[in-house]
Amino acid sequence: xxxxxxxxxxxxxxxLGVSNATVSNAFNRPDQLxxxxxxxxxxxxxxxxxxxxxxxxxxxxxxxFNIVALVLPDSVEYMITDPVASNFVKGVSSVLEKSKVNLxxxxxxxxxxxxxxxxxxxxxxxxxxxxxxxxxxxxxxSKKVVTADFDIERNASVGIDNQQAAYEIAKLAINTKDDLVxxxxxxxxxxxxxxxVYDLPNTDIQCSIAHQRLNGYHKAIEELNVDLRADxxxxxxxxxxxxxxxxVREALTSTPRPNVLLCMSDxxxxxxxxEINSMGLNIPEDIxxxxxxxxxxxxxxxxxITTVHQNSEKKGIKAAELxxxxxxxxxxxxxxxxxxxxx
Amino acid sequence: xxxxxxxxxxxxxxxLGVSNATVSNAFNRPDQLxxxxxxxxxxxxxxxxxxxxxxxxxxxxxxxFNIVALVLPDSVEYMITDPVASNFVKGVSSVLEKSKVNLxxxxxxxxxxxxxxxxxxxxxxxxxxxxxxxxxxxxxxSKKVVTADFDIERNASVGIDNQQAAYEIAKLAINTKDDLVxxxxxxxxxxxxxxxVYDLPNTDIQCSIAHQRLNGYHKAIEELNVDLRADxxxxxxxxxxxxxxxxVREALTSTPRPNVLLCMSDxxxxxxxxEINSMGLNIPEDIxxxxxxxxxxxxxxxxxITTVHQNSEKKGIKAAELxxxxxxxxxxxxxxxxxxxxx
DNA sequence: CTGTTAGCGCATTCAC
DNA sequence: GTGAATGCGCTAACAG
Numbered sequence: 001x002x003x004x005x006x007x008x009x010x011x012x013x014x015x016l017g018v019s020n021a022t023v024s025n026a027f028n029r030p031d032q033l034x035x036x037x038x039x040x041x042x043x044x045x046x047x048x049x050x051x052x053x054x055x056x057x058x059x060x061x062x063x064x065f066n067i068v069a070l071v072l073p074d075s076v077e078y079m080i081t082d083p084v085a086s087n088f089v090k091g092v093s094s095v096l097e098k099s100k101v102n103l104x105x106x107x108x109x110x111x112x113x114x115x116x117x118x119x120x121x122x123x124x125x126x127x128x129x130x131x132x133x134x135x136x137x138x139x140x141x142s143k144k145v146v147t148a149d150f151d152i153e154r155n156a157s158v159g160i161d162n163q164q165a166a167y168e169i170a171k172l173a174i175n176t177k178d179d180l181v182x183x184x185x186x187x188x189x190x191x192x193x194x195x196x197v198y199d200l201p202n203t204d205i206q207c208s209i210a211h212q213r214l215n216g217y218h219k220a221i222e223e224l225n226v227d228l229r230a231d232x233x234x235x236x237x238x239x240x241x242x243x244x245x246x247x248v249r250e251a252l253t254s255t256p257r258p259n260v261l262l263c264m265s266d267x268x269x270x271x272x273x274x275e276i277n278s279m280g281l282n283i284p285e286d287i288x289x290x291x292x293x294x295x296x297x298x299x300x301x302x303x304x305i306t307t308v309h310q311n312s313e314k315k316g317i318k319a320a321e322l323x324x325x326x327x328x329x330x331x332x333x334x335x336x337x338x339x340x341x342x343x
Numbered sequence: 344x345x346x347x348x349x350x351x352x353x354x355x356x357x358x359l360g361v362s363n364a365t366v367s368n369a370f371n372r373p374d375q376l377x378x379x380x381x382x383x384x385x386x387x388x389x390x391x392x393x394x395x396x397x398x399x400x401x402x403x404x405x406x407x408f409n410i411v412a413l414v415l416p417d418s419v420e421y422m423i424t425d426p427v428a429s430n431f432v433k434g435v436s437s438v439l440e441k442s443k444v445n446l447x448x449x450x451x452x453x454x455x456x457x458x459x460x461x462x463x464x465x466x467x468x469x470x471x472x473x474x475x476x477x478x479x480x481x482x483x484x485s486k487k488v489v490t491a492d493f494d495i496e497r498n499a500s501v502g503i504d505n506q507q508a509a510y511e512i513a514k515l516a517i518n519t520k521d522d523l524v525x526x527x528x529x530x531x532x533x534x535x536x537x538x539x540v541y542d543l544p545n546t547d548i549q550c551s552i553a554h555q556r557l558n559g560y561h562k563a564i565e566e567l568n569v570d571l572r573a574d575x576x577x578x579x580x581x582x583x584x585x586x587x588x589x590x591v592r593e594a595l596t597s598t599p600r601p602n603v604l605l606c607m608s609d610x611x612x613x614x615x616x617x618e619i620n621s622m623g624l625n626i627p628e629d630i631x632x633x634x635x636x637x638x639x640x641x642x643x644x645x646x647x648i649t650t651v652h653q654n655s656e657k658k659g660i661k662a663a664e665l666x667x668x669x670x671x672x673x674x675x676x677x678x679x680x681x682x683x684x685x686x
Numbered sequence: 687c688t689g690t691t692a693g694c695g696c697a698t699t700c701a702c
Numbered sequence: 703g704t705g706a707a708t709g710c711g712c713t714a715a716c717a718g
Contacts, residue, residue, distance in 0.1 A: 080430070
């Protein structure tokens with residue numbers, strides 16, 4: 001097999017005896033040359049095996065890449081496992097595919113967006129990235145940024161009213177002022193540890209959905225005059241069964257045993273329900289549990305989880321649309337409370 | 344807020360009163376200048392807000408991008424839904440993250456890899472892409488290519504011995520020469536339709552895993568002297584419950600009713616089992632079912648599915664390693680038969 | 687150890 | 703309509 005010549009716009013132009021600009025125009029600006037000549041050139045290129053201007057060079061020149069980086073809350077691996085995140089990606093990608101924009105997955109554990117920012121038209125950021133350095137970088141980058149489920153000033157964003165949702169579901173779960181409430185929080189701390197939360201950090205992470213939800217819970221708790229003990233809030237670093245289970249067990253074995261578990265994700269609530277069932281306790285008689293997200297599995301659980309249903313796929317679609325349209329709106333997507341049997 | 348100056352290597356060099364090369368070397372080739380000077384320059388850049396050489400320009404120059412395109416069998420959306428594909432991605436990304444290589448998701452429905460090939464170091468291709476044009480393009484591209492679960496000459500690849508696996512599981516499922524076998528195939532045809540397969544195409548798609556599995560089934564069927572009727576092979580265009588259910592119902596309502604269902608994916612087998620249960624038939628007494636893949640849900644089903652367990656995540660890891668190491672091997676990953684109760 | 691120069695492949699002036 | 707020149711931001715080779 002003979003070595004295939006690698007054509008460039010320049011070499012093609014020379015071969016065809018026309019100028020560079022003409023070849024470039026044939027591909028990019030049909031109005032700049034006769035139809036006849038354009039078709040001639042395109043046909044010749046096809047014959048030679050030149051498939052058009054090099055995209056990398058083109059992008060360098062134009063400053064446009066047709067790639068958007070999706071900044072994930074955690075490693076790529078984690079996203080795949082999380083149904084909520086997956087649905088968001090699904091929504092984003094469905095819109096981008098239509099616009100011929102490619103999706104670059106960017107891990108929330110990376111330490112610098114510079115690694116890709118020269119390659120992309122901007123960022124869609126789903127949730128507060130695990131590495132909080134990224135937040136500042138996203139705040140100051142000159143590229144377009146759309147955030148979902150958290151907010152950094154100056155940018156377009158989509159999300160639900162987390163505080164209100166948390167407030168409503170907490171009101172539903174708590175019956176009397178003597179209820180013993182425990183909160184199983186998701187990423188309240190900037191740490192990999194599953195542990196109790198005695199003090200909240202006063203940092204960037206405050207803008208996260210976790211804190212908005214916590215505020216909502218607190219609001220309900222105060223309104224109902226419930227006494228939330230200082231040692232009844234847990235931090236779970238990621239929404240996986242394993243991490244959740246540790247906190248769930250701590251909570252369920254603490255004395256006096258809580259009878260209301262406010263969980264910041266359905267996966268946490270699922271872990272709680274499984275554990276409660278296996279302890280021989282009854283839901284909701286002995287313990288009431290609430291979730292958050294409204295994933296399919298939450299509806300199939302026994303009992304089904306009472307949870308905040310949010311449409312992640314739609315959120316992804318909206319985020320991508322904001323990006324494509326260069327909008328700067330903040331969109332609030334409606335949620336609804338899904339009444340299961342867990343409270 | 345005053346407009347921030349956008350620095351380039353050149354302008355920074357001028358500002359600092361050194362040459363371009365010196366700044367470039369400070370970032371890329373520490374050995375080319377004194378430690379002292381290097382640190383000076385780096386500090387100055389930090390102060391100015393210059394975060395290092397523009398990656399796009401750097402890549403254009405070096406011809407290296409630190410991006411690999413993951414070519415999916417179908418749309419991005421589909422991948423997210425499919426646990427087998429997700430696990431593969433998980434494996435790939437875990438390796439690439441370590442090597443600081445970014446992952447670009449490329450839909451198998453796109454019609455030209457040129458859209459990205461100037462941006463990436465190469466392709467990892469998972470399964471035969473829905474748009475078969477891509478196969479030829481991958482065959483002829485000058486970029487690195489690693490394929491998984493299918494093969495195009497000249498490339499590194501990973502996969503299992505699909506034919507052997509299908510053969511073994513078919514042997515397990517078929518008891519006598521009078522068994523009535525139906526095959527629920529996954530993407531046997533290059534079509535979106537769920538329908539019976541009377542003739543196999545003689546095209547590129549022949550190299551696909553579906554056809555290897557089919558060959559394996561056939562081999563077992565012939566060895567056992569079973570008569571496979573011409574109208575007992577189905578094409579299911581994608582591994583979703585919905586698509587599978589259509590074929591499952593056709594198969595179960597055909598006369599005489601098959602008593603062995605060879606399914607090319609666990610999701611198909613799950614749909615079959617659900618349908619068979621709801622028809623009041625017994626598994627495996629009335630009908631035996633086999634799956635393929637070994638996803639978690641297959642083990643939790645009732646009865647658990649007898650299936651070919653393949654480690655998708657490991658497959659992803661191997662594929663990425665082949666890519667990173669510029670290897671050209673063909674790796675065959677072992678599989679094992681998972682004995683559930685479905686046959 | 688440092689600076690100069692020529693391109694990587696292209697798109698866009700601006701003349702003609 | 704067309705063609706020559708300039709530069710997008712950078713690196714590698716070379717000369718000093």
